[in-house]
Amino acid sequence: MYIEKARAIMGEVKKVVVGKDDCIEKVMMAMLACGHILIEDIPGVGKTTMALAFSKACELKQNRVQFTPDVLPADITGFSIYRKEQGTFSYQPGAIMCNLFLADEINRTSPKTQSALLEVMEEGNVTVDGKTREVPKPFLVMATQNPIGSAGTQMLPESQLDRFMICMSMGYPDVENEIAIMKERHTGNPIDLVVPVIHAEELLFMQKETEQIFIHDALYNYIAKLIAATREHELLELGVSPRGTIAITKMARASAYLSGRDYVRPADVEAVFHDVAVHRIKLSSKARVTHVSAQGVLDSILESVPKPTPKRK
Numbered sequence: 001m002y003i004e005k006a007r008a009i010m011g012e013v014k015k016v017v018v019g020k021d022d023c024i025e026k027v028m029m030a031m032l033a034c035g036h037i038l039i040e041d042i043p044g045v046g047k048t049t050m051a052l053a054f055s056k057a058c059e060l061k062q063n064r065v066q067f068t069p070d071v072l073p074a075d076i077t078g079f080s081i082y083r084k085e086q087g088t089f090s091y092q093p094g095a096i097m098c099n100l101f102l103a104d105e106i107n108r109t110s111p112k113t114q115s116a117l118l119e120v121m122e123e124g125n126v127t128v129d130g131k132t133r134e135v136p137k138p139f140l141v142m143a144t145q146n147p148i149g150s151a152g153t154q155m156l157p158e159s160q161l162d163r164f165m166i167c168m169s170m171g172y173p174d175v176e177n178e179i180a181i182m183k184e185r186h187t188g189n190p191i192d193l194v195v196p197v198i199h200a201e202e203l204l205f206m207q208k209e210t211e212q213i214f215i216h217d218a219l220y221n222y223i224a225k226l227i228a229a230t231r232e233h234e235l236l237e238l239g240v241s242p243r244g245t246i247a248i249t250k251m252a253r254a255s256a257y258l259s260g261r262d263y264v265r266p267a268d269v270e271a272v273f274h275d276v277a278v279h280r281i282k283l284s285s286k287a288r289v290t291h292v293s294a295q296g297v298l299d300s301i302l303e304s305v306p307k308p309t310p311k312r313k
Contacts, residue, residue, distance in 0.1 A: 037165065
C-alpha cells in the first residue's frame with residue numbers, strides 16, 4: 001500500500017498548518033475516500049492554506065474561486081464562445097476543470113451558482129450547451145463557509161449539504177501553536193517549503209487501494225444501526241441519508257488505510273461518525289429549546305448502540 005506516501009503528504013501539510021493534525025488527517029481520509037469536504041469556520045484559521053498545501057503535496061491542479069453574489073454559474077462550469085475566424089462555438093473551461101477546487105465562502109453566492117457547483121460534485125461532469133464533459137480525475141471540492149455573520153449569505157439546504165462527505169471545523173490554535181505560526185511567517189510563506197510527494201495518478205491508485213479495505217458483516221450491521229438511531233432519535237427531525245451511510249463506510253475504510261490495516265475496526269467507524277453525520281442531521285425544536293447540540297446527540301447515539309467485536313474471515 002501507499003500508506004507511507006499518505007503519511008508523507010500529511011507531513012508536508014503540517015509544515016504550514018500547525019497544531020491541526022486531526023483536521024489534516026480528516027481531509028486526507030476524505031481524499032482517499034473520493035469525497036468532498038466542507039469546512040465551516042471563521043476566517044483566518046488556515047482553511048485556504050490547507051487546501052493549497054494538499055494540492056501542492058499531491059501535485060494536483062487547483063483552482064480557487066472567492067464566492068460572491070455576482071459569481072455566475074458559467075464562471076464555474078464554463079461557457080461557449082463564438083470564434084469568428086472559425087465560424088464555430090468553442091468551449092471555454094470554467095474554474096471547475098481542475099483536480100482540487102477550492103470554493104471559498106460558498107454561502108455568499110447565489111443558490112443558482114451553488115447548484116451548478118453541487119451538480120458537478122455529484123455527477124463528475126459538466127454540461128454546457130447540451131454537450132457533456134468530464135472533470136479531470138481525481139476531482140475533489142473543498143468548500144468553506146463562515147458560520148458567523150449571516151448578512152448576504154445563502155445557506156446550503158440539507159439536500160445540498162448531503163453532497164459533502166464530511167463537515168469539519170478547524171478552530172483557533174492554542175498559544176504554543178500560535179507562537180509557532182508567528183515565527184514561521186516572519187521569514188516568508190511556509191507554503192513554499194511544501195514539496196510534491198505524489199502525482200495525481202498515484203492518488204487515484206491510493207483511492208482504489210482504499211476501496212479494497214475489508215469490512216466485516218458485523219460492522220455493516222453496526223453502521224446500519226447507528227444510522228437507524230439518527231432517524232429514530234426523539235431530538236432529531238432529520239436523520240442521516242443513505243448517501244451518508246455510504247460515506248461512513250468509505251471514510252471508515254480510509255481511516256483503516258491510514259492506520260496501515262487492510263480491515264476496518266469499530267474504532268474507525270467511531271472516528272469518522274461525527275464528521276460524516278453532523279451536517280446531515282437536523283435538530284428538533286425540543287433540542288433547540290433545551291440547547292442540545294448536534295454533537296451531543298451523536299455522542300449519545302454512539303454510546304447507546306452496542307459495539308461489535310468482529311473477527312476477520
